[in-house]
Amino acid sequence: MAILIENGRLTIEDVVKVARNFEKIELTENAVKAVNKARDYVEEKLSKGEIIYGLTTGFGKFSDTFIPLKDTAALQRNLIISHSCGMGEAYPTEVVRGAMLLRINALARGNSGVRLSTLMTLVNMLNKNVHPVIPQKGSLGASGDLAPLSHIILVMLGEGEAEYEGVRMSGQEAMDKAGIPTIELSAKEGLALINGTQIMTSMAALLCHDAKNLAKTADIAVCMTGEALNAITKAYDPKVHEVRGHKGQMDAAANMLKILSDSNNAAKIQPGKVQDAYSLRCAPQVHGASRDAIEYVYAAVTREINAVTDNPLVFSDDDDVISAGNFHGQPMALAMDFLAIAMAEYANISERRTERLVNPQLSAGLPAFLTADGGLNSGFMIVQYSAASMVSESKVYCHPASVDSIPSSANQEDHVSMGTTAARKARMVLDNSQKVLGIELFCATQGIYFRGEDKLGTAGKALYEHVRKSVAPVKEDRVMYTEMAKFDAMVKNNEIVDVVEKAIGELK
Numbered sequence: 290m291a292i293l294i295e296n297g298r299l300t301i302e303d304v305v306k307v308a309r310n311f312e313k314i315e316l317t318e319n320a321v322k323a324v325n326k327a328r329d330y331v332e333e334k335l336s337k338g339e340i341i342y343g344l345t346t347g348f349g350k351f352s353d354t355f356i357p358l359k360d361t362a363a364l365q366r367n368l369i370i371s372h373s374c375g376m377g378e379a380y381p382t383e384v385v386r387g388a389m390l391l392r393i394n395a396l397a398r399g400n401s402g403v404r405l406s407t408l409m410t411l412v413n414m415l416n417k418n419v420h421p422v423i424p425q426k427g428s429l430g431a432s433g434d435l436a437p438l439s440h441i442i443l444v445m446l447g448e449g450e451a452e453y454e455g456v457r458m459s460g461q462e463a464m465d466k467a468g469i470p471t472i473e474l475s476a477k478e479g480l481a482l483i484n485g486t487q488i489m490t491s492m493a494a495l496l497c498h499d500a501k502n503l504a505k506t507a508d509i510a511v512c513m514t515g516e517a518l519n520a521i522t523k524a525y526d527p528k529v530h531e532v533r534g535h536k537g538q539m540d541a542a543a544n545m546l547k548i549l550s551d552s553n554n555a556a557k558i559q560p561g562k563v564q565d566a567y568s569l570r571c572a573p574q575v576h577g578a579s580r581d582a583i584e585y586v587y588a589a590v591t592r593e594i595n596a597v598t599d600n601p602l603v604f605s606d607d608d609d610v611i612s613a614g615n616f617h618g619q620p621m622a623l624a625m626d627f628l629a630i631a632m633a634e635y636a637n638i639s640e641r642r643t644e645r646l647v648n649p650q651l652s653a654g655l656p657a658f659l660t661a662d663g664g665l666n667s668g669f670m671i672v673q674y675s676a677a678s679m680v681s682e683s684k685v686y687c688h689p690a691s692v693d694s695i696p697s698s699a700n701q702e703d704h705v706s707m708g709t710t711a712a713r714k715a716r717m718v719l720d721n722s723q724k725v726l727g728i729e730l731f732c733a734t735q736g737i738y739f740r741g742e743d744k745l746g747t748a749g750k751a752l753y754e755h756v757r758k759s760v761a762p763v764k765e766d767r768v769m770y771t772e773m774a775k776f777d778a779m780v781k782n783n784e785i786v787d788v789v790e791k792a793i794g795e796l797k
Contacts, residue, residue, distance in 0.1 A: 291315040294397050297595045304494040308387035313416045323399025330605035331402035341610050365479030372439040375424030387491030389415045395597050401481040402603045417467040422450040430618035430708035434488035442482045447471035485598035486618045492712035493590045500583045505786045505796050507635040510729045511572045512548040514642045516749045517736030520555040524570045538577025540797035552746030568641040575638050582631035586624045618708030622691035625711035629718040633683040636725035640676040646732040647673050659735045666766045676728045679721040686714040727776030738762040751792035
């Protein structure tokens, strides 16, 4: 069944379904009526010769330049071809599909004034898998994602490049093969199609989905390390976390207690040990703070995926066209910088747990670098190096993009958000954090191999046995990057969480 597009209905999970699972979409009858009503209003204004930004004027600094009615179609085409200034590697298909969906969703609100036929061209492209090639670099995040969104519209005009059935080709060829006629833009349409935050918000929606899975994976990882290092679970007692009152912290602690509930390795009391190091003992506090940050970002992104972010906005019921600034990406810029920091902290503390696993002074009797014949074998020594490298790299990516601004359009656009840069950086942080957690799980399962799997709890045993189907214990040095890549894949496809939840029920 197709996902219905109507005012305010889209969810982040809907974005994931369309972007990654290629689900179809369909405009509701109410959306069609709203689009037609707004377009009728625009046509009425044009017939009266009114001066309205983007309809009968130039753009940016040229907003005071009147454009005759006979030239409005050329104005819109020129806007698209002149603004298609992206550079660098192309965005992944999932980001492109997400952006197309969000652009459709915004236009379907009936505040943009595009023709229904133009909107349906974009709908058909998405449903028939015509994916414009969009270079990643070139957006200031205000006036929205002008450059990258222009590359989508180029294909609608039969220009630019697109991917169709996995093959990169010209935009015209892709449209022809899909059986979708190209279009000529009418007044207002070019600006309505490219003035918005849909590139950064597409990335943001996918990041929110993945960050929630990352949070659960991190809770599982600390528990597997706890199994290997005989952690003290008393620190996860709900009384401790209730008196502080942060929901994320309470949820993380509840997950950890649930995962370790029947373990005989991790226990409330460990003879000869009063307390664990912070990376184990304070895991609920650290993981929980990131969970709360993710919830904040998730709510902000949920609002933005249903927002109208172009300019000017059409309010036909009030006989009003308003030139304002909903295209400004600051809400997403701050959210993406915050999310990057939250995700980086999962890796930051994870790497410290990995160090405890490989360091014989900290690992409660495990062999140095998790190898039985140290010296001849280096074991997991450089595995930890790799984790440390990515943690350090993410700290660079966590420098906020949102605090920067470079004026553009002859200082007409004198403050910009850099929100797309923030989202791109957050994607890199996510990738690093997934890899670092995978490394911790690799080391933890090796530690469990030496400790003995007979005392594992239900969750730990299920995950350990699952891992061993594809990664055998490391008994002597072997090529490690291939094994590390297997754990990275298990984290990315949410396999780790699925196995544990199947064994003990859903985690928070």
